[in-house]
Structure formats: C-alpha cells, structure tokens
Amino acid sequence: DTAVSQTPKYLVTQMGNDKSIKCEQNLGHDTMYWYKQDSKKFLKIMFSYNNKELIINETVPNRFSPKSPDKAHLNLHINSLELGDSAVYFCASSPAVRNTIYFGEGSWLTVV
Amino acid sequence: ILNVEQSPQSLHVQEGDSTNFTCSFPSSNFYALHWYRWETAKSPEALFVMTLNGDEKKKGRISATLNTKEGYSYLYIKGSQPEDSATYLCAFVNDYKLSFGAGTTVTVRA
Numbered sequence: 001d002t003a004v005s006q007t008p009k010y011l012v013t014q015m016g017n018d019k020s021i022k023c024e025q026n027l028g029h030d031t032m033y034w035y036k037q038d039s040k041k042f043l044k045i046m047f048s049y050n051n052k053e054l055i056i057n058e059t060v061p062n063r064f065s066p067k068s069p070d071k072a073h074l075n076l077h078i079n080s081l082e083l084g085d086s087a088v089y090f091c092a093s094s095p096a097v098r099n100t101i102y103f104g105e106g107s108w109l110t111v112v
Numbered sequence: 113i114l115n116v117e118q119s120p121q122s123l124h125v126q127e128g129d130s131t132n133f134t135c136s137f138p139s140s141n142f143y144a145l146h147w148y149r150w151e152t153a154k155s156p157e158a159l160f161v162m163t164l165n166g167d168e169k170k171k172g173r174i175s176a177t178l179n180t181k182e183g184y185s186y187l188y189i190k191g192s193q194p195e196d197s198a199t200y201l202c203a204f205v206n207d208y209k210l211s212f213g214a215g216t217t218v219t220v221r222a
Binding site: 040041042043044045048055056090097098099100101102103104105106 | 158209
C-alpha cells in the first residue's frame, strides 16, 4: 500500500477551470503538507496542517484552498486555474511538525 | 524567508570516484537538518535527520556531517555508482518549519 497517495497523477485542464487534487496518508501522521515544485525543481511549501488545523500558509494566491476533513486527508482545491499554475504538486506527511517528511508521488498539473 | 543554500547546483562524477557537496543554513534557531534523495520521476526520500552539532550519519556509501555553529552540512558519496545519480536536497528545520534548499544534482558517469 502506498503510504502517501495523491490523485490524479496527471491532470490537463483549461484556464479558468476549477480542479482538486486529493491526498491521503495511511501512516497515522499528524502533519500534512502541500508543496509546489517550480520550474527549477525547487520545492516550495504551500500549506501545512497539523491535526486538521492550518499551521503554515505561505504566500499562495487565495485561489488555492486546502481542506483537511480528517488527519489522514489533505485535499487541494484550485479555482480559476491560470497558466502559471502548471507545476508538479507534492503532498506529504510527517509524524509531527519538523519530523521527517514522507512524500507522495506528485501530481502533474498542466493548464492550457 | 530562510536562506538554505546548496552548492554546487550540479556536478558530474566518474563512476568509482568520491564526491561531496554542501548545504548552508542559518545558524540561529536550529532544530534539525534533513537530507533527502530525489531520483528522477520519483518523490524525495529521507536519507538522514541530523540534530546535534558534530553529528555524523552514514548509510552505505553515503554519509553526512553537521556543523550547527557555522551553519553547514556536507554530504559525501564514496565510490559513486550510476544508481547514486539523483538530486540531493537538504532541509533546515527551525522552531516552526522546514525549508528546503534547491538541491545538488549528481550525475554519475559510467
């Protein structure tokens, strides 16, 4: 079983659409994250949740809204998609804040 | 914004040679330093978590050292093999969050 799984793996969509990426972890971790990989492969933190509570919200457009229905899930909803949103988005989890991070396989989003 | 820098950005090494590269980070509010290995088309995987000044960790042919007073960590690869080709990320952990460096991409030539 995949420890951190995110779906879909590939998503091609038109500008202006609204889309969601789902993430689930079966590791029993308290903390979950969304990272964006930029064009230079740099991993930038977007959001972090600890026990379903938002603890980190970096400078991300408010078109991006995370939702954590429970500790094992952290979904990312993106409204009004723009070309610049095209990137790989990684979900991740850790036992607690500041612990080792376990990454999902990434979701490749292409906005056309 | 926390300044976590890795150098060099990329390097090529001949199979069998050894190599090393650096991660520098702020020397204040240190909690931990992580190293991750990121192979192409995969997701990053943790190599080491280092917390104490002077820490040395080893995993097979890969090892790392930590100097928290001066704010740097070295990763060493001994006798590089093609399967060592990957991007190696360090992550500085302070009081409240973890920040990644941009990575060092290692290519091992057979």
